[in-house]
Amino acid sequence: MFETMSIETLQSYWWIIISILGSLLVFLMFVQGGQTLIYTIGKTEPERKMLVNTLGRKWEFTFTTLVTFGGAFFASFPLFYSTSFGGAYWVWMAILFPFIIQAVAYEFRSKPNNLLGHKTYEWFLIINGLLGTLLLGTAVATFFMGSSFLVNRSALTNLADPAISRWMDPAHGLEALLNWRNVALGLAVFFLSRVLGTLYFINTIDHEEIRVRCRKQLLINIVPFLVFFLTFLYAILIRPGFAVRPMQGIIYGEMNKYYHNLVQMPLVLMIFASGVVFVLLGVALPLVDMHKNGSSGFWYAGTGTFLTVFALFCMVGFNNTAYYPSVYDIQSSLTIHNSSASRYTLTIMSYVSLLVPFVVAYVWYTWKAINNKKIDEAEMDEGEHTY
């Protein structure tokens, strides 16, 4: 099946897979957003316990998606993996550290004799929620704004200095934080994750005070999300983007490139627009108390998030666009064609990708099995496993 595809088709197929994983990851960051709200929404210890436990049943999905996103990017576009991870060293390390402390926080939090005390582990969750979303959003914004690196495949023949990719900014990735446009997307992801977190609490916890506070937080967080997201969107649509001449593979600056991409790919524009509508609908449902007290708002906003992020990935990867641009040497910019794995590897990996629907199916099935009843205070005391 995949053997007959051209390498260009396989590259596009794999960009779609990467986009799906990236979009799922942003949606699943409701866990991170929720983590930053455990003190704001949970006023008593039993309330906090419910919040932590409802997130604790899902945190591994976000974590696993992040790891799979990294692995899939490595397999399909290895030049991105080596250039970005090896170059923007500090920003990736700053993203990874919060995930390390998150992984122990749930399990260790309520265990006796846990060395650091339960508050420390709760702060681990808050740090993970804050830095994980803010920095990942900032890092993804560089896909549009560019970074400072050089790729030279001939370097391998220089025995004294054979590094093919090298980062040209001594801050090794942290410089991305100095560009307000990058930070705008980082903050947008942060506030979006909090919106999704509150919707998830409404979806899974049966507790009147928590629901009231969630609705308040929904309003508090949706406004800055919209401000930062629209600011970022405006910033990328009006500025030059990084376009590719497909035959020669030459990269050049094109005014309003990302705007052109939206217009020239109407399907992407439709996905983007419907994504935004779904997010707003998801937020509106609990506010007007419709549809099972707004419980399903989480799924609407989640779907909307997935669609919007997916459209952003399409905007930056397709229509002859360099998805990881270099502002130091524009010809070093990465495109889905010059950074991909070989045709053979993409073909093999495409067969592996057929497993994804099965994975989604059993994840969905077990999600329903575990969440078939809302969490309440009584369940926390029943002697089941709790965090």
Add this chain to the structure above:
Amino acid sequence: MPQHIDLSLIDWSRAQFALTAIYHWIFVPLTLGLAFIVAIMETIYVRTGDEEWKKITQFWLTLFGINFAIGVATGIILEFQFGTNWSNYSWFVGDIFGAPLAIEGIMAFFLESTFIAVMFFGWNKVSRRFHLASSWLTAVGANLSALWILVANAWMQYPVGMQFNPATSRNEMVDFWAVLFSPVAVNKFLHTVSSGYVTASVFVIGISCWFLLKGRHTSLAKRSIMVAAIFGLATSLLLAFTGDGSAYQVSQKQPMKLAAMEGLYQGKQGAGLVAWGILDPGKKQGDGKDAFLVKIEFPKLLSFLGYRNPDAFVPGVDDLMKGGFKPGFEPVNSLEKGNTFSVEEKISRGKRAVTALGAWRDAKAAKDSVKGDSAMKELRQNFPWFGYAYLNSPQSVIPNVPLTYYSFHLMVYLGLFFILLFAVVLYHSTKNTLESQRWLLWAGVIIIPFVYLASEAGWVVAEVGRQPWVIQDLMPVMAAVSKIDATSVMITFWLFAALFTVLLIAELKIMLRQIKTGPKEGGTH
């Protein structure tokens, strides 16, 4: 020329990888084995309906969860570190190496993380059978993830199924099945996972022995010991068998590692296996002195085990440096069939390959196909030694011999001892005489740290023994490292060291408290 590469950067990058891998490996073996032991216990519960078995299952599941969390925490950095610290490597072989990592995520991590949630939260939410299936699927997921990462590691030790593409300056996969089913990968996978099964068995026996010594939870302890002793005995035999298989592969594909494992400097026919020996710390390669201060050997055993022939010639470090001997196996590179090359010759050939790559790229830019073809021919002929070009000196192909030697012997001694331990424990367990054997119960408790030592020692043999290669013969560490400053890596090294140490102490404290509390009040079930 090559000495311009920042050596402290390489050392810090290696140290960071070693540190994070060693920490990760403290937790992974227990996960691999305990997942199966818990699934077996739950199967007995479901089949017999005996609530005592449910309690036993849940007690070990609590310990499994604590260990699993920190295993996940220490694991994430390993995957991303290939990119952050070894970026040149990631491009040079990413076309082959990336695939198993991605498959690991899609096939194994999701299986593991989805069904582990059912294991912990599903007792009152899903049917008994579905819960049991989830426990088995978690165990399968954990072991599948081991499969893919070990396939990737095996490929680095024995690169197969690929071809170098000068246009992209990287190796590209041409045969996925050769990568997956390489004999090194098969042995490495089975040997490594069985070491995990043995670790978990020793862990369960040790804690149960402690309960018996204290006279607490005796029914739980005896039943747990029975399961762990049977599982441990079967898997320790598999461990020994695949250990032999792994060493047999090493003697074919990485003879320098084998020489280091045995402290063998001057090769000989009918070489003996060192049963016990102390290396001379002053020994230098090529000084002609005896490498050992004292040693006892099993005659001809190394030749027999390594070459399946008691009279075969086993090359030592000196022979591998000088070359000029007829290899006992079909060599990896057919040009060495009758007569192996010296390291100097390999360096010279490596440099010819690198020069030819430059010439090919120049010819391509100038659209000169004649020069291009001739450069390509030269490159293909010498590519098997490509990585030698980057070496600082011929001596840099010698790994740390004492560390490899002592680690190897420690691992083997302990591995053999565990077989004996399982057999004796099983004997007394079936005779129901365990409680009267206080010495055995104490031995069971005391041995727990040693199983971790043996397991880590195994990885030291595998990874220190293959230095300086990240990919055998094709890329040494100095050509693989990311272009960052050594200070950055030094800072992250200490951050990881501090963080992982704190988390390890927390884990141990939690684990010990849960064990002390025991099954009834223990954990949060």
